[in-house]
Amino acid sequence: MAKTKFEKDRGLDTRMFITGLALVLLYAIIVFALLKAGVSFGIVIVIGAGLLFSQYYFSDKVAMFSMRAHEVTPQQEPRLHQIVDRLCTLADMPKPRVGVSDMDMPNAFATGRSPSHAVVCATRGLMNRLNDEELEAVLAHELSHVAHRDVAVMTIASGVGMLAGLIGRMAMWGAMLNGGGRSRNGQQIVLLELATMLLSVVIYVIAYLLTMALSRYRELAADRSGAILIGKPSVLASALVHVTGDMGKIPRTDLRHTEGMNAFFFAPALAGKTAASLFSTHPSLEVRLAQLNQLEREMNG
Amino acid sequence: MGLRDAIFGRTKPVAPKLDNLFALPTAALTLQSELDLVTSGQAGLCFKASSGEAELTSDTDLKELLGFDEAGDHLSLTSDDLGFKWLVIHDTDIEGLVTRIHGANTTMVEHGLGERLLCAVFGFVPATPPGEGSVRLVYLLKQGTFYPFAPTGADQRDNELELRVRSFLTEDLPIEKDLARWMALWNVPVD
Numbered sequence: 017m018a019k020t021k022f023e024k025d026r027g028l029d030t031r032m033f034i035t036g037l038a039l040v041l042l043y044a045i046i047v048f049a050l051l052k053a054g055v056s057f058g059i060v061i062v063i064g065a066g067l068l069f070s071q072y073y074f075s076d077k078v079a080m081f082s083m084r085a086h087e088v089t090p091q092q093e094p095r096l097h098q099i100v101d102r103l104c105t106l107a108d109m110p111k112p113r114v115g116v117s118d119m120d121m122p123n124a125f126a127t128g129r130s131p132s133h134a135v136v137c138a139t140r141g142l143m144n145r146l147n148d149e150e151l152e153a154v155l156a157h158e159l160s161h162v163a164h165r166d167v168a169v170m171t172i173a174s175g176v177g178m179l180a181g182l183i184g185r186m187a188m189w190g191a192m193l194n195g196g197g198r199s200r201n202g203q204q205i206v207l208l209e210l211a212t213m214l215l216s217v218v219i220y221v222i223a224y225l226l227t228m229a230l231s232r233y234r235e236l237a238a239d240r241s242g243a244i245l246i247g248k249p250s251v252l253a254s255a256l257v258h259v260t261g262d263m264g265k266i267p268r269t270d271l272r273h274t275e276g277m278n279a280f281f282f283a284p285a286l287a288g289k290t291a292a293s294l295f296s297t298h299p300s301l302e303v304r305l306a307q308l309n310q311l312e313r314e315m316n317g
Numbered sequence: 318m319g320l321r322d323a324i325f326g327r328t329k330p331v332a333p334k335l336d337n338l339f340a341l342p343t344a345a346l347t348l349q350s351e352l353d354l355v356t357s358g359q360a361g362l363c364f365k366a367s368s369g370e371a372e373l374t375s376d377t378d379l380k381e382l383l384g385f386d387e388a389g390d391h392l393s394l395t396s397d398d399l400g401f402k403w404l405v406i407h408d409t410d411i412e413g414l415v416t417r418i419h420g421a422n423t424t425m426v427e428h429g430l431g432e433r434l435l436c437a438v439f440g441f442v443p444a445t446p447p448g449e450g451s452v453r454l455v456y457l458l459k460q461g462t463f464y465p466f467a468p469t470g471a472d473q474r475d476n477e478l479e480l481r482v483r484s485f486l487t488e489d490l491p492i493e494k495d496l497a498r499w500m501a502l503w504n505v506p507v508d
Contacts, residue, residue: 144472262496263476271436271455271500272363272399 044220047182048213057186064178072171076113076128076135083125085117085137092116096143099152100136103159107245112136112162120269122146122259126158127167134162142259144268149248150255157242157252164241166234173230177223184219232299239304240311249308249315256308260301333426333434334461337491338419341439341454344463344489345411348441351485353448357440360414361507362404362421365433366396392417395506401435403506414439422458434458438466438507450475452482453505454490462493466502474501 050060071078080086090097096114104111112128115137122142128134136158143151161167243249257263348354391407404421408414418437425434437456443449453466465482467475479499483492493499 145476258476262480265496266474266476266479266499267497268472268474268501270399271502272397272401 041217041220044178044181044216047178048216057182061179061182064182065175068171068175068178072167073129075167075171076133079125079127080115080135080137083117083123083137083139084119085115085139087113087135088116095148096138096151096155099148099155100159103152103156103245107156107159107163109159109163112159116140116143120267122264124154124158126161128162129167130165131162136162141268145258145263146255149251150258153242153246153248153252153255154259156245157238160238160241160245161234164234164237166238169234170227170231173227174223177220177227180223181216181219184215235298236304236307239307243308243311244315247315249311253305253308253312256301256304333422333431333458335419335422335426335458337461337463338415338422338437338456340490341415341456341463342412344454344486345441347485347489348452348482349444352452352482353444354441354452355444356409356411356414357442357451357508358407358409358414359440359507360406360408360418361438361505362406362418363401363435363438363502364404364425364430365435366400366402397504397506405507411439436502438502438505440508442508449478451508452478453502453507454482455499455502457493457498460493460498461491463490464493464499466499466505468501468503468505472501472503 047060047064050063051057088096093114093116096116100111100114110132112126112131112134113136115135117123117137117139119139120141121139122145124136124138124142126134126136136155138151138155142154146154239252243252246252345356393405395403395405397403406414406417406421408417418439422431422434422437425431436458439454439456440451441454442451450467450469453468454463455466456463463486465479465486467478467482469475486492
């Protein structure tokens, strides 16, 4: 029983990994095309940095849009606002804007370029599933992301990764132009170009994996700060059990509302045994619960 | 749905699967021994009250079609606010409930109403109240799978209890594997 409870949707992890990789490859292709088109190295870096910066600068709007969330006033959502108010006072931080997404999937996120431009958002599915204490724990975790400036950290991390790939490619080209000498012929140039492509892809992938690893550490850090903020690690642990794993997948939507979709169901994602934890942005539930357990012992001991 | 149907955008109505229903009495024994849950004496059959087929839309026609004597057989036909009809059967014996739900299903399939069947619901309550709360076993007729539903309020359900029910019943019943399809049935008229 305990084992199935912690089962992960490996298919989802794989999809997330592929999505992330596709994003990185998209950057790589844009950079490659620009370089091919004869745009100079400096301008490519400026364009790349511009793209990254806008991702960072508009992170709140992008996240709100993709989660179909909207901002709410204290009158509309007194429960959510009260909890955020309390936590911000406790943590001595400016109150972020508060948003709600109507999705049934239990989730919460905090984003924004700085604590004063942050937004913290919860889905209806999350608010329905958790009691006040657990919701407070989840929001404390999200507010810790804001306080840690995780959007900025992760943007810089992925930017550094991309820069590494770019520099790797430049170095290869440099070697190609200098080392080739007189003996260069068509075939060699093709081989060298292929090697360059391969090298930059390898660098991008390594950079991507490192970024994911960093992201998981930031999650653990947010768990820790959030749990310390509310003073009850076990409540955050209980909230995690309720929203991740099997319990988070059980819907609140009525069967009769979805009856028309019965003909369109899709097979569940293939559950292959992949190195999912290597590729996922969040640490596994076991790791998170173990940390919270230890914290609980430390706080009581 | 085959490739050709996909290309031409045709969907064939899915025929209901009825045979798995007969696994329920065994599962009821397991539920009693492991979780102290017994049948509530009620089971319901939920189907869409579709337009058309005018001769079968009224309640009296349906009762006649199903051949039930309302007083003698302890059954009722109700509509919910989501446009579905519920045939609720009362019987203290789980085997009796299964047989009669299966019978009603078969009759509806024979009269070409099989596509409109949505699910069958069997109520289970704690043998010694208050216990841990009551559970409904929902049978998805199109998929032929069961899942537990344990509502605790207007839109709250006890996921923990549901997952425990699953852990005990995996041997006895074809339990719906995709948890995302364990849809809720709020205000279900079956106790």
